[in-house]
Amino acid sequence: MTENNAENSAFSEWEDISTGEFELAERAALRRVAGLSTELQDVTEVEYRQLRLERVVLVGVWTEGTAADSEASLAELARLAETAGSEVLEGVVQRRDKPDPATYIGSGKVMELRDVVQSTGADTVICDGELSPGQLRQLEEKLKVKVIDRTALILDIFAQHASSKEGKAQVELAQLQYLMPRLRGWGESLSRQAGGRAGGGNGGVGLRGPGETKIETDRRRIRARISKLRREIAAIGVIRETKRGKRVANEVSSVAIAGYTNAGKSSLLNALTGAGVLVEDALFATLDPTTRRALTPDGLPYTLTDTVGFVRHLPHQLVEAFRSTLEEVADADLLVHVVDGSDGMPEKQVSAVREVLGEINEKRDAPMPQELLVVNKIDAVGELTMARLRHLFPSAVFVSAHSGVGIDELRTVIAGLLPRPEVVVEALVPYARGEVVARVHRDGEILSEKHTEAGTLLSARVRPDLASLLEQFATNGTPA
Template identity: 55%
Template sequence: MVLCLPTATIHGGRARGKVDVLTNDDRLEAGNDEVLGRRSDILQDQGARSPADMDGFSAGAEQWSERESRNQLRRVVGLGEMQDEGDVEYRKVRLERVVLVGVWSRNETTLEKAEESLRELAALANTAGAQVCDGVLQHRLKPDAATYVGRGKTKEIEGIVARHEADTIIVDGDLAPSQRRALEDATKVKVVDRTAVILDIFAQHATSREGKAQVELAQLEYMLPRLRGWGGSLSRQAGGQAAGVNGGIGSRGPGETQIEMDRRVIRTRIARLKKQIRAMAPARDVKRGSRRRLGLPTVAVVGYTNAGKSSLVNRLTGSGELVENALFATLDTAVRRAKAHDGRFYAYVDTVGFVRSLPTQLVEAFKSTLEEVAGADVIVHVVDASTADPFAQIEAVNRVLADIDGVEGIPRVLVFNKVDQVDASTVGRLANMRPEALFVSAASGEGLDRLRDAVESLLPAPEIHVSALLPYSAGGLLSEVREYGKVQKVEYRTEGVALEADVDSRLAARVLDSAVG
């Protein structure tokens, strides 16, 4: 391909028309020379500029750099190879093929953090049952208001989708309804955002009646502002003379379009779900009330999703909770009892995992689950030591905890899990940055004794000291004191059992009522 460009040459003081024939390579080289020449002129003028001019120059250089980086999509390596190799033919039938798209700005984050966020989105997509074909990042000051990535990059993404025969585009961020519609119209495939993927995973993993109701409530609240109309053929607003012209008697509807009816149905369903979830509150209060009534201390295990919380609870309590190397494998709260060194019992509460940019709908819907954290006596914060940026995960969890009422003042234990998957230098670096943290491995059992000692040292001690002589017929009461109190001394005498223990007010009253003499 050649391109004819008219130029002007000077002969004898007059400009005469001339045609130069340039190939594509010539045009590219000429454009590069022109850009380099402009940059050279700018650099030569720096010494003659005033401070005010230099500020303007810095702003211009930043805009120039930002525009240059916008001219190319950065491919995140390794996302297309994350799927499993087993059952290939089955997976081709079952999984939808997706392309990941992200936008980042130097004013808000770094390239490394943006790539890590896109890799996390790939893990979310795999957990949701999708096959990640490719992932690209665009650097720009802020997302485009129309198509999120801009009209030019939309064409490039359309080519990537066609090349991989993808079915869906997943955007690493929250899309406005207009952005999603514009991107779908341009690329001719389905477009979803990060929140939609997380909601889909929650819908797949919810098992209890309450968990399913919470997920449905979050989905409907997310869907309500994103309903899309289906054209005037479903309109029911015709009435009066307009109805008489178009259809006459029988054509007048209730005065609603189809999308308005859908919104009304969703609002009605949301109200019903909120009522159902409120009705489930007494059952939760009964369970928590029984633990408080027995004086059973609770330890809430929180952390980023897939940090190994369930595996750690299984190791500490000997239980058999579901353990899966997947994001959000645990959605329903599980309470498991453990025995301290002094003989009394306490409970571990395994909670739902957190994630960066946890959707507001989920935080609101799962408030009943997060109430367990607010009612705990100790919080164990589990962090995946093998992840690329564990401190970003710590910040994400702390932000969610800050939104829960009643969490302030509860003692916390920071635990780095999966130390068997990292080298000694990584452990040393984490220890230097967080000297108060403990390092454990739920898989190998390393460091679990230190964790037990740290947790048990923070458990609230019974506040009342009792000294009484119990009859031998009060064996059940003595057993209860051993389980829920701290026994200091037990002496078996002829007339009964001499007991000294620290107990709560409920047990203290029962012990004194049952005492001999």
């Protein structure tokens, strides 16, 4: 009896506790902090990452090309998923004339895919293509797990790697453009507030609103954010255009390094200039363009710009958002197109890069710069593969940015393709004007140099702006 009284007394005490006191008690209670346990001290880093990674199943639709092409595309999707921080459990491909408009792979195959997801314990399905909003909704309803497509995956990787203000703004712009048509909600979040007298019957006072649903509000906010991001990117683009204008005014030749992601562009920039930029065996390790000064073997200066890598089916939102950055490629005097020689299908890489470059240039009047194909990573291929590469790309330069093989030859080829100074001058520069001689050495091509009693006698090939400066020192008394 005493125990019952005690229980009733305790129950009556709990009845008097308010909800706020429950929340306060919960906040004051002991909570387990994840990640501080010593239980995992003896496991390897790989095993620890496997405990934390998102578990995914890959799905592809083979519509054209060979079976090897479809498998290579799915293998690339697996690398993208791993780069984004996922553990790939399974990959399936379906042969179809075209993706199913409702569920991407057809209703029957969706059931089979659901069995695969349940048996593997996956929590995400990644499709090797861009899904329509309807396909995305149907798949999530039937599979009961998160579904994303190739475009969303690439956008996620870009968001992880963006570091500069411009890079972050460009990635956010691309994500919002992708998200806009895919906004969706359920139940009351989509209900419309009746405006004016229309809500008098059901809602009454306080519920007569502007007649805008939550999803419409979200879209309006996204449109406002997109407009702001475009203004920010345009303002940063003006700064880059100013820097580019200074280089043009100084007649400094520019070389842009472009190519497939993880082809070794940053490694090549380091090998040519000693720039020391980030080099990582990962997809899209470089998002922000890096420009460094370099010299030809005969001493002429030029700039080298490392740009973002491309990939098959690069999302149009990214191409549009990164247009101002990618125009560094289109405005260059020479385009160094880097190809990964160790890839199984390097010709597919070349086609994908040229497709994106064509998309960048379609709104421009000027032609694309001359292209120099450079096959990298030849230290990782055998003789048979080298023979195939030389047959595929007979005019290419073959190098290894890692070991340095072929780098000197590449410098020579680049120097031969750059625009040369076109004005030949002969000038006697007084010793008191040593800065003029230094500039001729830096920005011109010395043909001959002789030190006399009156000064330095130069014969050089220079650009028009430097030729006008040397007019006053012309040896024949007339403009050089």
